[in-house]
Amino acid sequence: MANRALIALAVFLLAAAVVPMQTSPVKAAGEPLLIIVGRSFPANDIDLAELKSAFTGRATYRSGTRLIPLNYSVGSPQRVAFDRAILGLEPAEVGRFWVDRRIRDEGTPPKVVSSIDLAIRVAAALPGAVTYGTTANLGPKVKALTIDGLAAGQRGYSLNQ
């Protein structure tokens, strides 16, 4: 009986310790996200399935080029919107998802870059690098891909928000 009470106490202490760690969900912006690659990327369209595959850590090829997904920090508005739309993951699920995949050896998470600017510059320079952003992030050395033949804003485009 005493043991049970002590165990309950330990569990209570653990619970109390972690209450402040909860993060509040982040609202995503309303502008459609674009899939952005370098100008040299050998296609102008990508399948939603390929995006899912690449951003869940699977080896994924498009027109013979291996995709190198570039992600943003968990909690950033773009990341929240992308994870919801492409992977079906809420912010609270993302960390668990990757911990579990790593333990199973089912893939490693995409590279996390600290800024959209860096992601765009890497995408411009590195064949196969793929990231996401908005029209404000487009430049002369990168381009936006259509998804399953649909451009941003069109009905059915996967990253309309």
Place this chain on the structure above:
Amino acid sequence: MSSRTLLSALSLGALLHYAALATAQTPPAEAAAPTVSPAPETAPAAEQTPATAGAAEPAASLEATSAAPEPEAPAPVVEGAGASDEVTAEELAELGLDTSGTDIEAVDTSFRLYGFADFSFVGSAGKWAAAYQRYPTFMVGNLNLYMSKNITDTVRTFAEVRFMILPHGSRALGAGEYTSTDAVDSNDNNRPLHWGAIEIERVYLEWSMFSWLSVRAGRFLTPYGIWNVDHGSPVVIPTMRPFVVGMELFPERQTGIELLGSTYLNANHMIGYHLTLSNGLGPVSEVRELDGNKAVGGRLYWGYDGLGELKVGASWFYGRETAAHDAVGLDAAGDVVFDEQIELQSDVLAFAGDVLWKYKGLHVQAELITQQRKYTDDGRGGAVHPLLGEYLAPKDTVSFGPYALIGYRFDWLGVMPYLWYSELDFVEPVTFTDLRARQVAGGLNVRPIDAVVIKGEYRVTFWPEGGAVTDEPIQTWGFQLAWAF
């Protein structure tokens, strides 16, 4: 007793509080993925140059993109720091991308070290307490270290090694002396120490030729069902495996070759497969084949993302298990011969089916596992049982059973109450008695931060048609703290 336990509990709480606060600083799952700081003196070109970014005319920019000319040959530009719109070699290096060759290689070749560990407090009640755990006890169960490295963009190596206290402290169920690994430590004034062992759980070289075809060579987890691949304590929801998984009707691991791959049929449907060729079962199958038959197996699965995450799979395995030794002698001509002495030999055929469904917080998983074992004429070795005093020989068996687990994870603290139920019909391996085991368990899986899991569980195992030793149910409970790092 009470005060010691109280101190232990409070110390545990304080330690975990401190560890959890420290861990909460970064998302642990992605902490291993390199993050980079913005390069100094590098202006964000796309954001700070509206004319080039096309921010003022987003529609026009999109149209231009859609009508982009055919791609040019890949010609990455890497310039030194100071080029405002180019990525620098240093930035790529910080991302772990190897740029040492003539071309930029799209691969992170850094060596990665990570893993998981767990710590438990377990006990049991009733007559079985003496057999399992007479007194509640703390224990460290797993310290598994993962090592991985991409050698090229298609070849990688991976290993999982478990560090154990064992064999120190082990004993046969319910009886016998505890194994001691006492050794004198000459490095510490000849004081005694207890050494532990390691278990190579997985080690392989993997070549990914296509999205749908990779080859692994080495030692790997048998790709069947859900539990055996999840296997790590932070991932597995309960504290302990059901009998039907723990009995290893499929081998837990195999040494050989595995083909695997998966592909999306469309945005929502995915199919995948595993095929294995290995030494299969056997007392030393990790390093030695004791019969001429290689084991074959495989798994097919289908995944659907349309309503949460649904995965359905089927697995199979066929192999011969042999226990044998060689006797050296002379033949009639006086030449040395190595004579194979078979002790036990049986053919094993196993099938399994599994289903996993996650929808919002709901988690449902179930597996049905079966095994048929048929002994060969030469391999049905028997012996006089030391307690029963009668000659017993193994008999052909059919073992099977399902388990089902249901849980719901709330957003609050990642709390998941869960229940699971399991059945197993099998032949008890010492007295060869047909047994039916049923298990019911309920518990709480709390995942307050992604990499830390706290579990508490109570289990009852009962024997609807009588037990081998006693009909009394086995009541066990356990608390576990598991963490990934």
